[in-house]
Amino acid sequence: MTTTTAFSTQDAAFIRDFQIMSQFGSTANGGVDRQAASVPDGEQRRWLAGLLESRGFTVRFDRAGNQWGLYEAVPGAPYVVLGSHMDSQPTAGRYDGAYGVLAAAHAAFRLVEKWVSAGPDSQPLFNIAVVNWFNEEGSRFKPSMMGSSVYTGKLDLETAMAITDAGGVSVRDALDAIGCRGDYEGPEAAFCAEIHIEQGRSMEREGITIGLVHSNWAANKYEFVVHGEQAHTGSTVIADRKDALLGASMMVVAARELADKFPGVLHTSVGQLTVYPNSPVVVPSRVSLLLDLRSADEVVLSEADALLHQRIMEIETLASVTVERNHSHSWPVSPYQPEGVELAAKVAADLGLSNKTVMTLAGHDSTNMKDIVPTVMLFVPSVDGISHNEHEYTTDEDIVAGLTMLTEVASRLCSGDLEPVSTEGNRTP
Helix, strand or coil: CCCCCCCCCHHHHHHHHHHCCCCEEEEECCCECCCCCCHHHHHHHHHHHHHHCCCCEEEECCCCCEEEEEECCCCCCCEEEEEEEEECCCCCCCCHHHHHHHHHHHHHHHEEEEEEHHHHCCCCCCCEEEHHHECCCCCCCCCCCHCCCHEEECCCCHHHHCCEEECEHHHHEEEEHCCCCEEEECCEEEEEEEECCCCCCCCHCCCCCCEEEEEEEEEEEEEEEEECCCCCCCCHHHCCCCHHHHHHHHHHHHHHHHHHHCCCCCEEEEEEEEEEEECCEECCCCEEEEEEEEEECHHHHHHHHHHHHHHHHHHHHHCCCCCEEEEECCCCCCCHHHHHHHHHHHHHHHHCCEEEEEEEEECHHHHHHCCCEEEEEECCCCCCCCCCCCCCCCCHHHHHHHHHHHHHHHHHCCCCCCHHHHHHCCCCC
16 A cells, blocks of 8 residues: 655645545544435535536536536547445445545546646547436435436336335435436446445555456345234243244344355345334334345355245244245346456556455446446555444545546546447436
């Protein structure tokens, strides 16, 4: 990792903006809480709009709530899309997603300054767009990566707008409440680049500054509903109980046992349980849970998935419950374009930044974008691998190195160092 602590004026301005951005939805323990279309999310979106507009960018919201900062250097040309997301988990770190949006903005500012100072003889081939994708986290509205899924045509717009949170508020109404649902279609993309914290330990352990993401892990995500029968916790004999929470708890254990069966190769989790009626003296009659399986080995994922469903049938008998199986969403192992990884490796070498190729275990908006345009995904280290946690941290030296890296990658994409592909028919925002 980098060790320089004397920052340039531009780098110091970026760090100051990061500190300002981190105040929106800030928590007492140093993190943030700005779930999608919440009041803090709306506040930081307005702040970002002002920052972009102050540097000559046009800000527009599309119909899915994605926020775009547009700079048209070449009238009519498509755009190099840079960005990530600024929504968060309920108690989250300051860096996840938000760093990538702010780095995209500052990279774009630097490129525009360069183009303006260079004059008309040194203009790019493509325009530049900064994006703040809507609802990447999926904590308030499911599924995750919603805004980029609509932009890339993987999720129907009207379906997305009708989705509701736990309180029954729809995406459409929530976006309207913060004034962030527009009528824009979104720009035509030629390329995409995203930078993000690693959310793991490997880069920090190896002293690597830049991760060159070459592929993603596969994932299967489920929404299970365990159905039992409501009863009195004191008077109902154990043999007569149909305890939905018991069945759900056995599924939580089964997911962990699967991970232990494939150590280091399979990740499993249950991130959410919703218990009904959630009373201290009532045997629960219904429990909803979100369960996911992830692996870089699709054979392992398939085997684990089959074992999970076999175990669920056993649990139904053991706990005297029934399990409703709803597939949420999934994605396969799929590579980023090798030419984009190669371009990023050349940039890192030219800048003297230590680097290695890595896979992303988490989902990112770039995993959607790479399916329609050549996309570069970059990581910077996470201290102790902490993420989705208020103590998430990446050093100023590393976020600045990542900004330098992203700026040069974006410069080369805007200059046509990669060949674009047609997106006609792939995107239906």
